Amino acid sequence: MGKLEKVLELIEAGKSIEEISREIGVPPSEVEGMIKILESMGYIQVIETGDSACEACPLKSICPGSCIKFKGKLYQLSFKVSRAHR
Amino acid sequence: MMKVVALAGNPNVGKTTIFNELTGMRQHVGNWPGVTVEKKEGILEYKGEKFLVVDLPGTYSLTAHSVDELVARDFLLKGSADVVVDVVDATALMRNLFLTMEIFEMGLKNTVIALNKIDLAEKRGIEIDARKMEAVLGVPVIPLNAKEGIGIKELKKKIYEVAHRKTRVEPIIPRYDPAIEREIEHISTVLKHTELAEKYSLRWLAIKLLMRDEEVIKLVLRYLGSEKLNEIMGHIGEVEERYKRAMDLMIASQKYEFVDSLMHRFMRYRFEQGETFSDQLDRILTHPVYGLLALFAVFYLMFKFIFAFGMPLQGMLDDAFSSFGQWLAPQIASETLRGLLVDGVIAGVGAVLSFFPLVFLLFLVMAFLEDVGYMARAAVVMERMMRKFGLPGKSLIPLVLAFGCNVPAVMGTRTLDEEKDRIVTMLINPLIPCSARLSVISFLAGAFFKENQALVAVSIYAVAILLALLMAWVFSRFLVGGETSPFIIELPEYLVPSWKTVIIHSWERSKEFVKKAGTIILAGSIAIWYLSNYPSVIGSGRSYAERIGMFFEPYVRLMGLDWKAAVSLLFGIIAKENVISTYGVLYGSREAIINAMVPLQAYVLGLVTTLYIPCIATIGAIKAEAGWKWAMFTVVYMIGLASVVGIITYHAALALGF
Numbered sequence: 001m002g003k004l005e006k007v008l009e010l011i012e013a014g015k016s017i018e019e020i021s022r023e024i025g026v027p028p029s030e031v032e033g034m035i036k037i038l039e040s041m042g043y044i045q046v047i048e049t050g051d052s053a054c055e056a057c058p059l060k061s062i063c064p065g066s067c068i069k070f071k072g073k074l075y076q077l078s079f080k081v082s083r084a085h086r
Numbered sequence: 087m088m089k090v091v092a093l094a095g096n097p098n099v100g101k102t103t104i105f106n107e108l109t110g111m112r113q114h115v116g117n118w119p120g121v122t123v124e125k126k127e128g129i130l131e132y133k134g135e136k137f138l139v140v141d142l143p144g145t146y147s148l149t150a151h152s153v154d155e156l157v158a159r160d161f162l163l164k165g166s167a168d169v170v171v172d173v174v175d176a177t178a179l180m181r182n183l184f185l186t187m188e189i190f191e192m193g194l195k196n197t198v199i200a201l202n203k204i205d206l207a208e209k210r211g212i213e214i215d216a217r218k219m220e221a222v223l224g225v226p227v228i229p230l231n232a233k234e235g236i237g238i239k240e241l242k243k244k245i246y247e248v249a250h251r252k253t254r255v256e257p258i259i260p261r262y263d264p265a266i267e268r269e270i271e272h273i274s275t276v277l278k279h280t281e282l283a284e285k286y287s288l289r290w291l292a293i294k295l296l297m298r299d300e301e302v303i304k305l306v307l308r309y310l311g312s313e314k315l316n317e318i319m320g321h322i323g324e325v326e327e328r329y330k331r332a333m334d335l336m337i338a339s340q341k342y343e344f345v346d347s348l349m350h351r352f353m354r355y356r357f358e359q360g361e362t363f364s365d366q367l368d369r370i371l372t373h374p375v376y377g378l379l380a381l382f383a384v385f386y387l388m389f390k391f392i393f394a395f396g397m398p399l400q401g402m403l404d405d406a407f408s409s410f411g412q413w414l415a416p417q418i419a420s421e422t423l424r425g426l427l428v429d430g431v432i433a434g435v436g437a438v439l440s441f442f443p444l445v446f447l448l449f450l451v452m453a454f455l456e457d458v459g460y461m462a463r464a465a466v467v468m469e470r471m472m473r474k475f476g477l478p479g480k481s482l483i484p485l486v487l488a489f490g491c492n493v494p495a496v497m498g499t500r501t502l503d504e505e506k507d508r509i510v511t512m513l514i515n516p517l518i519p520c521s522a523r524l525s526v527i528s529f530l531a532g533a534f535f536k537e538n539q540a541l542v543a544v545s546i547y548a549v550a551i552l553l554a555l556l557m558a559w560v561f562s563r564f565l566v567g568g569e570t571s572p573f574i575i576e577l578p579e580y581l582v583p584s585w586k587t588v589i590i591h592s593w594e595r596s597k598e599f600v601k602k603a604g605t606i607i608l609a610g611s612i613a614i615w616y617l618s619n620y621p622s623v624i625g626s627g628r629s630y631a632e633r634i635g636m637f638f639e640p641y642v643r644l645m646g647l648d649w650k651a652a653v654s655l656l657f658g659i660i661a662k663e664n665v666i667s668t669y670g671v672l673y674g675s676r677e678a679i680i681n682a683m684v685p686l687q688a689y690v691l692g693l694v695t696t697l698y699i700p701c702i703a704t705i706g707a708i709k710a711e712a713g714w715k716w717a718m719f720t721v722v723y724m725i726g727l728a729s730v731v732g733i734i735t736y737h738a739a740l741a742l743g744f
């Protein structure tokens with residue numbers, strides 16, 4: 001099995017980028033590159049972070065300290081993964 | 087006709103920079119027909135000849151999964167470009183060359199590689215032999231530092247040569263394992279001598295069909311009809327059956343390995359690529375054990391900082407409000423109005439407003455941690471913990487929001503796909519201390535503890551978070567069943583924070599605190615003032631406040647609290663800051679409050695305030711998202727939880743001699 005497939009499998013197993021990097025022996029930046037490729041193939045997708053929830057909030061105008069966010073992208077597996085496991 | 091030069095490549099490799107260098111100011115920006123993807127065109131002049139330069143959307147592959155990919159792929163596939171400049175980032179060759187292989191695979195014989203960011207690669211010890219790379223890949227390779235304009239002249243020259251067929255371009259074609267090669271061969275034979283074969287590379291068509299590329303399937307249907315298509319797809323179905331794996335992933339993975347196998351022939355690391363400092367830091371900060379310790383340390387330091395700088399300011403503001411009240415009192419003739427303004431509004435709202443510096447500092451530190459990139463690392467640690475307790479990683483997003491306010495957090499659960507995850511996350515979300523409860527926790531820690539204020543606050547946060555995890559485990563085990571889905575976080579680079587953004591962000595967030603004090607807290611303070619002065623003043627035993635408080639006192643006494651605490655908690659349901667304003671109204675002065683409780687009682691009150699019934703807005707949000715049943719369930723379980731924790735903490739601490 002190639003590294004690309006292996007990375008997808010490890011993401012499914014709930015591993016972090018750092019753990020994946022050690023497991024397959026490539027630098028974290030390369031793992032990120034593979035994640036980008038998997039994303040563009042539609043196997044994983046970016047998750048929207050909080051913004052939309054805050055925009056829709058009825059308390060927006062009086063909310064103390066609106067929404068806390070963090071930088072960094074979040075990805076989840078897409079439906080395509082379950083299809084790949086046929 | 088002008089010859090066309092297309093710029094292709096991954097996002098962020100420097101395409102725009104190169105585009106600008108090539109075309110100067112002669113540019114035109116529009117849209118690709120039918121889609122909202124930006125199309126940039128410009129004119130390059132070289133040796134008196136004009137070329138039309140087209141900037142293609144940046145993509146990581148050409149799978150036609152997104153509009154960007156489709157636009158770039160169609161353009162290349164139609165042969166619209168006389169020269170394709172594939173911009174490659176020298177610091178991330180693997181992922182960049184993956185796209186290069188996709189381009190080569192199309193059968194184009196007019197590609198030039200612009201090997202950009204060589205200055206950065208040099209700095210990182212990546213040594214690339216451009217001549218060898220050229221020999222291995224079979225296409226011209228021009229090293230560039232586009233930012234400084236280095237190599238642009240050579241690139242222009244090469245574009246000219248390729249456009250006029252003065253340079254031989256024989257791109258290397260990725261090879262797959264024999265089994266897949268056999269299938270490619272088989273499908274190619276079926277497609278041979280058809281109309282399609284004249285337009286596109288047979289090999290490319292075969293590979294894309296094996297990958298079940300929808301666009302190519304449509305193409306075959308259009309040109310060759312459904313009979314031929316069914317024949318091919320039937321065969322592919324058999325192949326898939328044999329492998330029991332998705333072919334597109336397998337092919338992509340082998341292509342990646344193919345690139346990997348080429349790399350060492352033209353690239354090496356000048357020095358041992360030890361982990362970068364950032365990687366090392368990540369390893370500690372996202373480690374299951376050290377990461378958690380680091381998280382606690384950061385939390386502790388955060389509160390240390392907030393208390394050290396916020397408390398003196400809070401004291402000053404508090405004094406200012408009481409002096410203002412003292413100054414105002416004699417100016418008002420009407421006794422009722424005086425009472426309302428001084429003992430109600432100023433005592434109540436002032437008490438809450440005096441915590442503005444702490445809330446501001448909390449958001450300042452949060453914005454700072456966010457900006458340097460620590461938050462994402464903390465998220466990795468939290469996510470791992472959460473998964474252990476049966477929560478999906480994705481609940482992290484609403485739960486992080488909850489530290490600011492529980493209401494958007496409840497609404498944020500919409501992003502969770504599984505009903506089970508949504509409900510569980512919603513149920514535990516009010517246990518996360520929001521910024522309103524931060525004021526109450528700081529108020530109690532600051533007023534009743536001379537030392538270790540930060541530790542007191544952190545311990546209450548820790549208890550609340552642990553209980554949230556524990557309840558998540560209980561709920562997902564016994565209440566709602568279902569699967570959880572994994573998720574991965576890409577860490578941002580560590581950056582020196584921009585103080586301007588940090589301050590603007592924290593100000594934006596904390597100014598809402600003032601607005602809330604001027605509305606909900608104001609109304610609450612007036613109500614409390616009324617209840618504690620009618621029908622008779624407090625102390626008479628006949629005021630409404632006393633009567634309500636006395637009713638609950640037997641219960642709260644189990645946790646060592648009195649009737650005033652009961653009234654505060656009751657008002658806290660409207661908004662948690664009301665716990666502070668109620669104390670302000672009922673006691674009148676800070677000294678009176680300090681004398682009213684011992685530290686243990688204050689600690690228990692802090693815990694109970696954090697854990698008991700969510701504020702009305704949160705209850706409303708849960709009702710709107712999940713219905714009355716779950717809203718009521720949240721109220722009931724949280725009262726139960728707060729009571730148990732309150733009673734146990736109080737009696738355990740007494741037994742231990744506190």
Ligand SMILES: Nc1nc2c(ncn2[C@@H]2O[C@H](COP(=O)(O)OP(=O)(O)OP(=O)(O)O)[C@@H](O)[C@H]2O)c(=O)[nH]1
Pocket residue numbers: 096097098099100101102103104143144202203204205206230231232233234
């Ligand atoms: N050090 C260095 N930085 C470069 C070089 N070329 C471009 N950059 C920087 O890389 C970043 C991205 O450059 P862009 O030209 O915007 O890249 P792009 O490919 O058009 O990016 P997208 O528009 O996202 O597709 C910018 O910050 C550039 O200043 C280079 O040769 N060396």
